Amino acid sequence: MAATYNHKSVEKKWRGRWEAHPINVNDGRKPKYYCLDMFPYPSGSGLHVGHWRGYVISDVWSRYKMLHGYYVIHPMGWDAFGLPAENYAIKNGVHPKISTAQNVANIKRQIKDISAVYDWDMEVNTTDPEFYKWTQWIFVKMFKAGLAYEKEMPINWCPSCKTGLANEEVVNGCCERCHSEVTKKNLKQWMLKITAYADRLLEDLDQLDWPEKVKKMQSDWIGRSYGAEVDFKVEGTDKAITVYTTRPDTLYGATFMVLAPEHVMAKELATDETREDVENYIYRASTRSNIDRMQDKEKTGVFTGSYAINPLNGAKVPIWLSDYVLADYGTGAIMCVPAHDDRDFEFAKKFSLPIIQVIAKDGREIENMTEAYTEASGTMINSGEWNGMESSVLKREAPAMIEKMGYGRKKVNYKLRDWVFSRQRYWGEPIPIVHCPDCGCVPVPEDQLPVLLPEVEKYEPTGTGESPLAAIDSWVNTTCPCCGKPAKRETNTMPQWAGSSWYFLRYVDNKNKEELVGKERASQYLPVDMYIGGVEHAVLHLLYSRFYTKFLHDIGVVDFDEPFKKLFNQGMINGKNGVKMSKSMGNVVSPDDLIEDYGCDALRMYELFVGPPEMDAEWDDRGIDGVRRFISRLWNLIQDSAAAPAAETADMIKLRHKMIYDITARLESFSLNTVISGFMEYTNKLIELAKRQGGIDKETMDTVVTLLAPFAPHAAEELWETLGHEESVFENNQWPQADEEAMKDDALEIAIQVNGKMKGKVTLAVDADRDTALAAAREALGSRYPENAIKEIYVPGKIINIVAK
RNA sequence: GCGGAUGUGGCGGAAUGGCAGACGCAGCAGACUCAAAAUCUGCCGGUGGUGACAUCGUGCGGGUUCAAGUCCCGCCAUCCGCACCA
Numbered sequence: 001m002a003a004t005y006n007h008k009s010v011e012k013k014w015r016g017r018w019e020a021h022p023i024n025v026n027d028g029r030k031p032k033y034y035c036l037d038m039f040p041y042p043s044g045s046g047l048h049v050g051h052w053r054g055y056v057i058s059d060v061w062s063r064y065k066m067l068h069g070y071y072v073i074h075p076m077g078w079d080a081f082g083l084p085a086e087n088y089a090i091k092n093g094v095h096p097k098i099s100t101a102q103n104v105a106n107i108k109r110q111i112k113d114i115s116a117v118y119d120w121d122m123e124v125n126t127t128d129p130e131f132y133k134w135t136q137w138i139f140v141k142m143f144k145a146g147l148a149y150e151k152e153m154p155i156n157w158c159p160s161c162k163t164g165l166a167n168e169e170v171v172n173g174c175c176e177r178c179h180s181e182v183t184k185k186n187l188k189q190w191m192l193k194i195t196a197y198a199d200r201l202l203e204d205l206d207q208l209d210w211p212e213k214v215k216k217m218q219s220d221w222i223g224r225s226y227g228a229e230v231d232f233k234v235e236g237t238d239k240a241i242t243v244y245t246t247r248p249d250t251l252y253g254a255t256f257m258v259l260a261p262e263h264v265m266a267k268e269l270a271t272d273e274t275r276e277d278v279e280n281y282i283y284r285a286s287t288r289s290n291i292d293r294m295q296d297k298e299k300t301g302v303f304t305g306s307y308a309i310n311p312l313n314g315a316k317v318p319i320w321l322s323d324y325v326l327a328d329y330g331t332g333a334i335m336c337v338p339a340h341d342d343r344d345f346e347f348a349k350k351f352s353l354p355i356i357q358v359i360a361k362d363g364r365e366i367e368n369m370t371e372a373y374t375e376a377s378g379t380m381i382n383s384g385e386w387n388g389m390e391s392s393v394l395k396r397e398a399p400a401m402i403e404k405m406g407y408g409r410k411k412v413n414y415k416l417r418d419w420v421f422s423r424q425r426y427w428g429e430p431i432p433i434v435h436c437p438d439c440g441c442v443p444v445p446e447d448q449l450p451v452l453l454p455e456v457e458k459y460e461p462t463g464t465g466e467s468p469l470a471a472i473d474s475w476v477n478t479t480c481p482c483c484g485k486p487a488k489r490e491t492n493t494m495p496q497w498a499g500s501s502w503y504f505l506r507y508v509d510n511k512n513k514e515e516l517v518g519k520e521r522a523s524q525y526l527p528v529d530m531y532i533g534g535v536e537h538a539v540l541h542l543l544y545s546r547f548y549t550k551f552l553h554d555i556g557v558v559d560f561d562e563p564f565k566k567l568f569n570q571g572m573i574n575g576k577n578g579v580k581m582s583k584s585m586g587n588v589v590s591p592d593d594l595i596e597d598y599g600c601d602a603l604r605m606y607e608l609f610v611g612p613p614e615m616d617a618e619w620d621d622r623g624i625d626g627v628r629r630f631i632s633r634l635w636n637l638i639q640d641s642a643a644a645p646a647a648e649t650a651d652m653i654k655l656r657h658k659m660i661y662d663i664t665a666r667l668e669s670f671s672l673n674t675v676i677s678g679f680m681e682y683t684n685k686l687i688e689l690a691k692r693q694g695g696i697d698k699e700t701m702d703t704v705v706t707l708l709a710p711f712a713p714h715a716a717e718e719l720w721e722t723l724g725h726e727e728s729v730f731e732n733n734q735w736p737q738a739d740e741e742a743m744k745d746d747a748l749e750i751a752i753q754v755n756g757k758m759k760g761k762v763t764l765a766v767d768a769d770r771d772t773a774l775a776a777a778r779e780a781l782g783s784r785y786p787e788n789a790i791k792e793i794y795v796p797g798k799i800i801n802i803v804a805k
Numbered sequence: 806g807c808g809g810a811u812g813u814g815g816c817g818g819a820a821u822g823g824c825a826g827a828c829g830c831a832g833c834a835g836a837c838u839c840a841a842a843a844u845c846u847g848c849c850g851g852u853g854g855u856g857a858c859a860u861c862g863u864g865c866g867g868g869u870u871c872a873a874g875u876c877c878c879g880c881c882a883u884c885c886g887c888a889c890c891a
Contacts (some may be wrong), residue, residue, distance in 0.1 A: 097819070108858075172887095172888090184882095212809090213809065213810080213885090213886080216808080217811080217887085218885065220808085220886085220887065221887090223890065225890075225891085227891080243891085244890095244891070245891060246890095246891065249891075258891095299889085322889095323889090324889045324891095325889080325890095325891080326889075326890065326891090328890095329824080329890045330890070334891050335891085336891085337891090341891065342806090342889090343889055343891075344891080346889095409821075413890075413891095414890095415890055483888050513885085535885090535886095538886085539886095578884085607828075609817085609818095609828085610817070610818090611817065611818065612818085613813085615810090616885095617816075617817080618816095620816080620817070620830080622816090622817095622830055622831075623816090623817065623829065623830050623831095624830095625829090625830075626828085626829040626830060627829080629829090629844095630828095630829085632844095673817095673819090673828095674818095674819070674827090674828085676828080676829090677818085677819070677827070677828035677829070678827095678828080679828095680828050680829070681827070681828060683883085684828090713814050733811095749824090750823090750824085751823075751824040752824090753823080753871085753872070754825080755871080755872085756823090756871065756872040756873090757872095758824045760824095761824070784858095791871060792871090793823095793871050793872080795823070798823050799823045799824085799871095801872060802821080802871090803872090
């Protein structure tokens with residue numbers, strides 16, 4: 001009897017071997033496959049079993065690709081700048097540089113326990129000056145391309161994090177990071193013109209093999225709409241108000257106009273009678289928080305006292321103010337067609353404004369309208385020369401017609417805003433700009449990068465809208481790179497997302513001092529073939545990365561313009577009752593103890609076994625016993641047979657090929673939980689068959705061990721060695737091939753139903769004809785065969801169904 | 806409000822329209838043991854029946870089909886995303 005499975009000694013042995021003899025080497029002949037994990041930020045609490053899941057999935061996939069003969073690029077690094085690291089440092093009174101280094105060391109130890117095939121020579125850290133030199137370099141390039149600009153405007157401000165935020169970082173009016181309510185603050189900000197890439201970011205989604213959900217989230221976030229701007233003259237003045245509409249076909253139905261309270265003309269439209277009400281309304285709107293404004297669905301508004309003239313028919317329409325119109329979308333003013341827009345309808349009802357229908361639904365006007373008819377489908381009525389046209393056609397053609405008539409112009413709008421890029425925090429990349437009184441904003445020359453983040457005593461955020469860096473006079477005061485006169489450094493830092501927007505490019509050439517990434521390496525190893533991580537970055541990191549990659553493509557750094565060909569979002573692992581794992585809930589399960597007790601291989605397999613990889617799962621320690629027992633059973637089977645393999649039998653060959661087929665198909669469809677159950681199922685069958693025929697043959701054992709290798713690499717290597725192989729199972733590079741001929745059964749057990757209900761079974765030859773099958777069914781059911789059968793269904797290989805009255 | 810996902814035993818979950826509950830956990834019984842652990846064997850949705858079996862059963866209500874967890878229509882619940890974007 002061979003030694004029982006001892007995960008500690010086996011795993012220690014093979015970890016040592018792999019370190020001495022790496023198994024994933026680039027021999028220059030293999031094709032490459034780039035399998036990337038979303039890199040972690042080194043938090044102080046370390047990894048829990050939920051983080052592990054994604055890393056296990058990517059490692060299984062990487063090893064699977066290795067076994068197909070690929071050189072797999074599988075790197076790991078640290079997203080170490082940004083708020084989490086800094087907040088952790090502040091809370092614990094340690095400099096972020098020190099705490100970050102400690103956390104990296106701890107998490108690296110934990111990640112090494114996964115025994116993934118990470119290539120640590122490729123490691124990057126976003127806080128390394130050799131790395132952020134290039135983060136700054138990209139900013140300088142964007143500045144030179146006119147894509148980075150400074151602007152003073154009211155931006156989203158998190159009073160708790162004491163910094164400005166990008167739109168993408170505000171979730172339901174709250175800070176994405178700390179969930180405090182976000183306020184507005186007027187600040188001079190660096191902005192990145194991501195809107196210049198809006199069309200490409202939208203249209204190129206089509207070519208990506210990404211989850212539809214993520215593509216839709218990005219496409220909704222970009223929010224492109226087609227319509228027209230229409231100019232309405234203000235009665236009695238020579239001024240005009242421009243509105244944006246996606247429904248210019250309904251222009252004849254405009255019975256009033258609404259401006260956002262923040263609209264520049266809001267105040268001047270007030271008359272003597274309305275001035276007090278108008279100013280009150282504007283004031284009240286300015287003091288209401290975003291959250292109030294979102295929760296309060298009841299429409300409010302005030303009449304300005306002024307009228308606008310519909311250019312098409314000269315109709316006089318009252319101009320109102322209401323906070324349901326957003327100041328920063330379109331022109332901040334809308335024309336209102338209550339008959340064909342829900343919000344306008346509600347407003348018109350509340351303030352008793354006229355409603356004119358201009359689209360006939362089903363050929364006639366709607367009587368006693370109780371809700372707006374919002375579809376662009378029907379014949380135009382009450383619309384002058386447009387009468388009789390089809391609304392859907394007019395909707396498409398009206399922008400051009402209006403432009404031709406001189407009343408406005410075609411217009412495409414986006415929800416996407418430019419990216420607020422300044423952070424008033426210490427722990428980030430300094431923005432490499434010098435402010436010169438004479439020359440203005442001057443980028444730091446590329447050969448002087450990086451602009452090092454200075455050491456400071458006080459790195460807590462100030463809350464004043466200035467970064468802590470502003471207090472370091474010796475650092476702030478510098479000379480202008482352009483004219484040499486005294487000048488001041490930009491003191492804001494970049495957001496957390498800056499480094500992560502391009503880190504995946506650096507892995508493949510992380511020691512290059514001359515270039516962000518060398519041309520040759522870039523074209524050889526990039527882009528990423530498979531990207532694995534959580535769905536929470538759908539419109540943050542994943543949108544920013546695409547933007548950066550497109551920009552780097554445009555300036556000739558890389559020759560592709562989409563970074564991640566395929567994306568997989570793994571589900572979260574929660575604690576009991578679906579509660580998110582967190583320190584404060586005290587329900588965090590650390591992988592460390594589980595590895596100690598059950599072994600890395602068992603934990604790897606259990607991480608997959610808990611459920612479909614794309615779905616959330618509740619962690620329950622107890623289940624890991626089952627996986628551990630499975631490994632032991634398979635271990636014993638092979639250890640016992642390895643010394644004296646049995647001869648091949650027809651049954652064993654058939655079982656082997658079925659196993660190859662099933663495991664491979666499930667792997668290819670990423671159904672990793674059923675791969676594990678498949679292993680258990682087939683192992684049980686192998687054990688049973690081996691028992692019956694006195695052993696298992698060599699080729700079947702080799703096959704099982706190879707299939708197992710991506711999942712339980714240590715156990716697989718040990719068994720592979722036991723089977724007499726000298727090289728690593730991964731150096732064998734042979735994923736088993738299923739022979740479909742060899743899998744075929746000549747007889748099948750099929751079910752017999754009566755009226756669709758299972759009544760019995762019968763074993764039939766695969767090619768049994770109808771008469772044979774029905775005769776067999778009749779015999780099998782005996783007296784239970786219905787006498788009044790009216791129809792007999794026989795689907796070869798599937799079913800017999802007797803239909804009876 | 807709009808969009809998407811999910812809903813199956815005590816639990817996690819499995820089922821190209823064709824035997825619902827694979828696989829595993831937990832549980833029960835047995836073997837081994839002085840005993841326990843480990844391991845092995847068997848049972849394991851509800852109801853009725855000693856039993857062969859019968860009957861109900863995949864969130865709810867309809868429908869299509871010889872046959873529906875699966876397809877279609879209408880609901881409900883939970884979760885996620887968006888949320889006055891004109």
